[in-house]
Amino acid sequence: MDEIQSEIHEECGVFGVYSQENRNVALTAYYGLYALQHRGQESAGIAVAYADKIEYHKGMGLVPEVFAGGNLEKLPEGDMAIGHVRYSTTGASQLLNAQPVVFTGKCGKMALAHNGNLVNTAQLRSEMIARNAVFQTTIDSEVMAVVINALSDGDILNGVMRACPLFKGSYALVIMTTDKLIAVRDPFGMRPLCLGTLEDDYVVASESCALDAVGAAFLRDVKPGEIVVIDAHGLRSYMMENVPGSRMCIFEYVYFARHDSVIDGCSVYESRRKAGELLARYYPADADLVAGVPDSANVAARGYADESGIPFVEALAKNRYVGRTFIQPDQSQRENSLAVKLNAIRANIRGKRVVIVDDSIVRGTTMRKIIKMLRTAGAREVHIRICSPVVRYPCYFGIDIQTSTQLIGAGRSEDEICASLGADSVRYLSEEHLLKACSKVRGGFCLGCFNGEYPYPRADANGGKLKFE
Numbered sequence: 388m389d390e391i392q393s394e395i396h397e398e399c400g401v402f403g404v405y406s407q408e409n410r411n412v413a414l415t416a417y418y419g420l421y422a423l424q425h426r427g428q429e430s431a432g433i434a435v436a437y438a439d440k441i442e443y444h445k446g447m448g449l450v451p452e453v454f455a456g457g458n459l460e461k462l463p464e465g466d467m468a469i470g471h472v473r474y475s476t477t478g479a480s481q482l483l484n485a486q487p488v489v490f491t492g493k494c495g496k497m498a499l500a501h502n503g504n505l506v507n508t509a510q511l512r513s514e515m516i517a518r519n520a521v522f523q524t525t526i527d528s529e530v531m532a533v534v535i536n537a538l539s540d541g542d543i544l545n546g547v548m549r550a551c552p553l554f555k556g557s558y559a560l561v562i563m564t565t566d567k568l569i570a571v572r573d574p575f576g577m578r579p580l581c582l583g584t585l586e587d588d589y590v591v592a593s594e595s596c597a598l599d600a601v602g603a604a605f606l607r608d609v610k611p612g613e614i615v616v617i618d619a620h621g622l623r624s625y626m627m628e629n630v631p632g633s634r635m636c637i638f639e640y641v642y643f644a645r646h647d648s649v650i651d652g653c654s655v656y657e658s659r660r661k662a663g664e665l666l667a668r669y670y671p672a673d674a675d676l677v678a679g680v681p682d683s684a685n686v687a688a689r690g691y692a693d694e695s696g697i698p699f700v701e702a703l704a705k706n707r708y709v710g711r712t713f714i715q716p717d718q719s720q721r722e723n724s725l726a727v728k729l730n731a732i733r734a735n736i737r738g739k740r741v742v743i744v745d746d747s748i749v750r751g752t753t754m755r756k757i758i759k760m761l762r763t764a765g766a767r768e769v770h771i772r773i774c775s776p777v778v779r780y781p782c783y784f785g786i787d788i789q790t791s792t793q794l795i796g797a798g799r800s801e802d803e804i805c806a807s808l809g810a811d812s813v814r815y816l817s818e819e820h821l822l823k824a825c826s827k828v829r830g831g832f833c834l835g836c837f838n839g840e841y842p843y844p845r846a847d848a849n850g851g852k853l854k855f856e
Contacts, residue, residue, distance in 0.1 A: 398426060398427065398474050398502070398643060398785050398786055399426055399427045399471060399472060399473045399474060399486070399500075399501070399502040399503075399593075399785075400420065400423030400424075400425075400426035400427055400471070400472045400502060400592075400593040400594070400597070401423075401469070401470070401471055401500045401501065401502050401559060401560070401561045401580070401591075401592070401593050402416055402419035402420055402423060402469065402470040402471075402500075402561070402590075402591070402592045402593070402597055403416075403467070403468070403469040403470070403500075403561035403563065403568050403570065403590070403591040403592070404416055404419070404467065404468050404469075404568075404585070404588060404589070404590050404591075404601075405466065405467050405568040405588060405589045405590075405617045405618075406466060406467070406585075406587075406588040407466065407587060407588070407619070408586065408587055408588065409585075409586075409588060410464035410465065410466075411464060412435060412464070412465050412466070412467060412468035413433055413435050413459060413462040413463075413464075413465070413468050414459065415468065415585070415588075415590070415601050416433045416435075416468040416469065416470040417433065417450065417454060417459055417470070418600050418601050419470060419590070419592055419597040419598075419600060419601050420433070420450045420470045420471070420472050420597075421450050421451070421600065422592075422594075422596050422597040422599070422600035422601075422645075423472050423592065423593055423594060423596075423597050424449060424450055424472055425643075425645055426472055426474070426502070426593060426594075426643065427471075427472035427473040427474040428449055428472070428474060429447065429448075429473050429474050430445060430446065430447050430448070430453070430471075430472070430473045430482065430484075430485035430486075431445065431446065431448070431449065431450045431453040431454070431470070431471065431472045431473070431485070432444065432445025432446070432453070432470065432471050432485050432486055432487050432500075433445070433454070433459075433462060433468055433469070433470040433471075433487075434468065434469055434470075434487045434489050434498040434500075434563065435462050435463055435464075435465040435467070435468045436465050436466055436467040436468070436496070436498070436563050436564070436565050436566075437463050437464060437465030437466065437565075438565070439495065439496070439565050440496060440565065441489055441496040441497075441498050441563070441565065442462060442463055443462075443487060443489050443498065444458050444459075444461065444462060445471075445482070445485040445486065445487070446458070446482065446485065447481075447482055447485065450472060466566075467563050467568050468563075469487055469498055469499075469500050469561045469562075469563045469568070470487070470500065471485075471486035471487050471500035471501075473485060473486055483523065483524050483525075484524045484525060484526045486499075486500045486501065486526070486528055487499055487500040487563075488500070488524070488526075488528050488529050488532045490532065490536075492536035492539070493536055493539045493540070493541050493546070494536070494539055494541060494542070494543040494546070494564050495564060495565055496564065496565050497532065497535075497536065497543065497562065497563070497564050498562070498563045499528060499531065499532040499535070499560060499561070499562045499563075500528070500560070500561050501526075501527070501528035501531060501558055501559070501560050502557075502558070502559045502560075502578045502580075502593055502785070503556060503557035503558040503559055503573065503577065503578045503784060503785045504527060504556050504557055504558075504783065504784050504785040505527045505530070505531070505554055505555060505556035505557075505558065506555050506556045506783050506784070506843055507553075507554070507555040507556070508527040508530050508556075511530050511534055511553065511554075512530050515530065515533050515534065515537065518537065520533050520537070527556075531550070531554060531558070531560070534550045534553065534554075535547055535550040535562070538550045543562065543564050543567060543569065544567075544569070544614070544616055544625070547562065547569060547571060547614055548614065548625065548627075551571060551573075551574075551614070551627055552627060552628070554573070555843050556573070556577075556783070556784055556843060557573055557575070557577035557578050557636070557784035557785050558571065558572075558573045558577075558578065559571070559572050559573070559578040559579065559580040559593060559609075560572075561591055566618055566619070567616055567617065567618045568589070568591070568616075568617040568618070569614065569615065569616050569617070570582070570591040570609050570614075570615040570617075571609075571613070571614050571615070572609040572610065572611055572612065572613055573611065573612070574611055574612040574627055574629075574630045574631055575611055575631060575632075575633065575634035575635075575833065575842045576610070576611030576612075576633040576634065576635050576651070576830060577634060577635060577636045577784055577785070577833055577842065578593070578636065578639075578785065579593055579594060579608070579635070579639055579644065579648075579650045579651070580592075580593060580608065580609040581593075581594070581595050581598065581605065581606075581607065581608045581609060581650075582605075582606040582607055582608070582609060582615065582622075583595075583598035583603035583604055583605050583606050584603060584604050584606050585601060585602060585603040585604070588603075589617045589622060590603040591609070591615070591617075594644055594645060594648040594650065595648045595649045595650070596645045596647050596648045599647070605649070608650070608651050608652070610626070611630055611632070611633045611634075611830070612626055612627040612630030613625070613626055613627075614626070614627065631842075632830065632831060633651070633829070633830025633831050633832075634830075634831050634832060634833040634842045635650070635651055635828065635830060635831070635832055635833065636784065636785070636786075636832070636833050637775075637821065637825060637832040637833065637834055638747075638775075638782075638786060638836065639655075640653070640655055640658045640659070640824075640825050640828075641659075641662075641746050641747055641774060641775045641821070642683055642746045642747055642775075646659060646683070646686050650828070651828050651829050651830055652827055652828060652829040653825055653827040653828040653829075654827070656686055657827070658824045658825045658827070658828075659683075659684075659686040659687045659690070659746070659774065659824075660686050660687065660689065660690035661690065661823070661824040662687050662690065662774040662775075662816055662820070662821060662824040663686065663687030663688060663689065663690025663691040663692075663694070663744060663774060664690040664691065664693070664694040665816060665820045665823065665824060666687070666690075666691050666744065666772045666773075666774060666814075666816055666820075667690070667691040667692075667694035667695035667697075667772075668694055669816075669817075669820060670772055670814035670815075670816070671695060672740075672742045672770040672772065672812060672814075673740065674697055674739075674740040674741060674742045674768065674770055675697070675698075675739040675740045675741070676697060676698050676699070676700040676702070676735070676736070676739055676740075676741055676742070677691050677692040677695065677697045677698065677699050677700070677741075677742045677744060678699070678700055678701060678702030678703060678735075678736075678741060678742070678743055678744070679699075679743075679744045679745070680703060680729075680743060680744070680745040680746075680753075680757065681703060681705040681729075682705065683746050684744050684745045684746045684774065687744050687746065687774045688744035691742065691744050691772065697742065700735050700736075701732055701735060702731065702732055702735055702736050702741055702743065702761065702766075703729050703730070703731060703732065703757070703760075704729070704730045704731075704732055705728060705729055706727055706728050706729070706730075729757065729760070730760075731760045731761050731763070731764035731766075732764075733764045733765060736761060736764055736765060736766045737764065737765030737766070738765060738766075738767055739766060739767060740766075740767055740768040740770070741761060741766045741767075741768065741769050741770065742770045742771075742772055743757065743758075743761070743769060743770070743771050743772070744772050744773075744774065745771065745772075745773055745774070746773070746774050746775060747773060747774070747775045747778060748771075748773055748777075748778065748795060748796065748804070748808075749778050749788060749793075749794060749795070750793055750794065750795060751795030751804075751807065751808060754771065754808055755807075755808050755809065758771070758808055758809050758810050759809065762809075768811045769810050769811055770810065770811050770812045770813075770814075771805070771808065771810045771812065771813040771814070772813075772814055773813070773814070773815045773816060774816050774821075774824075775815065775816055775821055775837070776815050776816060776817060776818045776821060776834075776837040776838075777796035777799075777801070777804070777815050777837070778794055778796045778836050778837065779791070779794060779796045779797050779798075779836070779837065779838075779839070780794075780797070780835060780836050780837070780838070780839040781793075781794075781836070782835060782836045783835075783841065783843075784833065784835075784841075784842075784843075786836065788836060795807060795808075801813050801814060801815060818834060818837055818838065
C-alpha cells in the first residue's frame with residue numbers, strides 16, 4: 388500500500404445544523420459532536436457560516452478539551468455549522484489533518500467533513516496535482532473537497548453531483564457553503580447518516596443519538612446515493628445515477644455505533660441483544676457467570692445471560708475517562724490505555740467459570756490482556772464468546788485494519804485463536820447468525836472484513852478519470 392493510502396484510514400463522526408432562527412449553531416454542533424465522541428477521539432472541529440464568511444476552530448483531543456478556554460464562545464453566531472470528530476491511523480494524528488476542511492474556491496467559502504475512506508485517493512490526488520492543485524494534508528477529505536470545487540461551475544450542487552461518481556469507497560459527507568448545507572451518502576450507504584428536525588431547523592448526523600442529544604426529532608436516514616440540499620428554500624433531495632443498493636458496514640452494529648442509535652431502521656441495541664441470545668443458543672458454555680466487556684458488549688452479554696439462564700455479573704470495571712482501545716492510533720497507546728481502562732472485580736470472579744462476551748476480536752491485544760487479568764484475579768475458567776464472525780480480511784473503507792498481518796483471525800482456526808489468547812474456549816457468531824441479528828436493517832451489508840467480499844474490489848481503485856466539461 389502506498390504511503391498516502393496507509394495514512395488516511397479513519398472512522399469519524401459528522402454533524403451539521405441549518406437554522407433560520409437559532410443563531411447559536413456552534414453550541415448545537417458542540418452537543419452533537421459530544422454525542423458522537425465514541426466515533427473519534429483524536430481531534431474535533433466546528434465551522435460556522437455567517438454572512439459571506441466561514442469561521443472555524445479545530446484542535447487535537449476530545450470535544451470538551453478542544454472547545455475549552457472560550458474556544459466555543461469565540462465562534463460567531465450564524466445560520467449553519469458543521470462539525471467533525473476524528474480518529475486516524477499512525478502518521479496522520481496531527482492538527483493539520485483535523486476537520487472540517489475549510490477553504491475558498493469557485494463557490495466562495497466552503498467547509499467539508501467526511502466519515503469514511505476512499506480507495507482511489509492516490510489517483511484523484513495525482514490528477515488534481517497535475518492540474519496544479521496544492522494539498523495541505525494527507526487526508527482524502529481534502530481531496531474530495533478539491534475535486535468538488537474543480538468540477539463546480541460556481542454552483543456547489545453541480546460540483547457535488549459531478550464529483551461523487553468519481554469517489555470510490557465509503558463516505559458520509561456534510562458540506563457547507565455560506566448559503567447551503569449539503570449531506571451526501573455514498574451509493575452503497577456504507578457509512579450511516581441521518582436527518583432530523585429541531586423546530587424549524589434541520590440537523591444531519593452520523594447517528595440518531597446525536598439528534599437526541601440536541602433535542603431534534605428523527606426525520607429519516609439519508610438514502611444510499613442521495614444528495615440532500617438544505618437552504619432558505621427548505622430541503623431538497625437528489626439521487627445519484629445507477630445506485631447499486633445498500634451495503635452498510637455491519638461493524639456499525641457490531642461495534643462502532645452507540646447502542647441507543649437506530650440506523651437504517653434497525654435498533655443497534657436490539658441487534659446486539661439478539662446477537663447475544665444467538666450466541667447462547669448456538670454456542671453455549673458450561674459456566675457460573677456471564678459478563679460483557681464494557682461498554683459495547685454489555686447489551687449482548689445480557690442477551691446471552693437471559694437466553695442461557697446463567698447469571699449476568701460484572702467481571703470488569705471500566706474507567707470512564709479512558710477512550711476506546713481499538714480506535715487508538717498506535718499499538719503502544721492501545722496497550723497503555725487498556726492498563727488503566729479495565730480492572731477485574733476479584734470478588735465476583737474468584738474461583739468461578741466465566742463467560743466473557745465481546746463484540747469482536749481484531750488484533751487480539753485487548754482480549755489477551757483481559758484473559759490474563761481475569762486469571763490473575765482468580766477466575767477458574769475463561770470462555771470467550773464473540774458477537775461477530777472471525778475478522779480475517781483488511782478493511783479499506785474506514786476501519787483501522789490495513790493488512791491481514793494485523794489480524795489474529797487471519798489464517799487461524801477458532802481453536803488456534805483460543806490457544807493464542809490463552810482462553811479455555813473461543814467461539815464466534817456465524818455470518819448467518821449475525822445477519823439474523825440485524826435482520827431489521829433496510830438493505831444489505833458489507834461483510835468484507837469477514838468474507839473478503841467488498842463493494843469496491845481493490846482493482847477498482849484506479850477507475851474513473853476526472854472530466855472537466
